[in-house]
Amino acid sequence: MFSLARGLAGLIVAAAFAAGPAAAGLVALPVTNPGFEAPDIDNPNGATVVAPTGWLSTVGAVGAFQPVTPAVYDAIPGGDQVAYIQEFGDLYQVLAPLVAGGAYALSVKVGDRKDTAIGPVLLAFFAEDPAMPGSLAAAAFLINAIAPPTVDGDFVTATLDYLAPAALGALAGRNLIVALGHGGQAGQQANFDDVALSLFTADPPGNGRIAEPGALALFGLGLAGLWRIRRRGPERRRPLHTVAG
Ligand SMILES: [Ca+2]
Numbered sequence: 001m002f003s004l005a006r007g008l009a010g011l012i013v014a015a016a017f018a019a020g021p022a023a024a025g026l027v028a029l030p031v032t033n034p035g036f037e038a039p040d041i042d043n044p045n046g047a048t049v050v051a052p053t054g055w056l057s058t059v060g061a062v063g064a065f066q067p068v069t070p071a072v073y074d075a076i077p078g079g080d081q082v083a084y085i086q087e088f089g090d091l092y093q094v095l096a097p098l099v100a101g102g103a104y105a106l107s108v109k110v111g112d113r114k115d116t117a118i119g120p121v122l123l124a125f126f127a128e129d130p131a132m133p134g135s136l137a138a139a140a141f142l143i144n145a146i147a148p149p150t151v152d153g154d155f156v157t158a159t160l161d162y163l164a165p166a167a168l169g170a171l172a173g174r175n176l177i178v179a180l181g182h183g184g185q186a187g188q189q190a191n192f193d194d195v196a197l198s199l200f201t202a203d204p205p206g207n208g209r210i211a212e213p214g215a216l217a218l219f220g221l222g223l224a225g226l227w228r229i230r231r232r233g234p235e236r237r238r239p240l241h242t243v244a245g
């Protein structure tokens with residue numbers, strides 16, 4: 001399922017993020033619980049079996065996780081907690097309405113535990129359906145990207161850029177959804193930390209970073225696969241279970 005996606009993974013990395021100098025019009029957008037420090041876990045290697053505070057999930061065993069160092073990681077990017085998606089699932093968060101012509105840049109740290117393998121990781125933007133608030137299934141898919149190759153026992157930075165249309169049309173007033181996906185198999189886990197989102201509004205129009213639709217469209221394949229599997233129905237779903245301690 002993900003062999004094509006994996007083969008293409010290297011291609012997207014170069015296009016993923018071109019951070020320019022800070023300029024008027026560049027703002028950091030608030031993300032709730034971006035470092036997955038809530039709820040606070042007080043036992044080493046402990047984890048929740050529900051999505052971290054401020055985050056939602058449609059499928060999969062997900063939660064906040066406090067890795068033991070250096071057994072699981074030598075260090076984690078921030079605080080003492082990360083998010084996890086075991087095997088196959090997603091985490092997402094509904095943010096503010098899309099801004100016409102805005103250039104969005106998402107950055108997430110993706111970790112591969114020393115003691116487990118990791119599967120393909122996807123970042124995606126959706127536009128919420130106002131008639132179905134909080135629903136990822138009803139949201140309009142905008143764009144996605146595959147995370148770069150991960151490093152065992154360490155974190156890499158995955159990025160996703162999106163240039164909103166100058167004329168939003170049917171997207172007008174719809175909230176941006178940030179989604180993290182893991183297309184892993186049995187025993188595989190992805191960890192996440194330090195979600196950051198910026199918005200650059202060009203002034204005059206045209207000065208923003210420009211996505212390359214041809215290249216980026218390829219990566220819709222990966223997430224389409226994730227969602228296709230999700231929609232096969234309940235027989236594909238597994239009961240929630242805690243992370244191996
Ligand atoms: Ca953290």
Ligand SMILES: [Ca+2]
Pocket residue numbers: 112113114115116117118152153
């Ligand atoms: Ca590993």
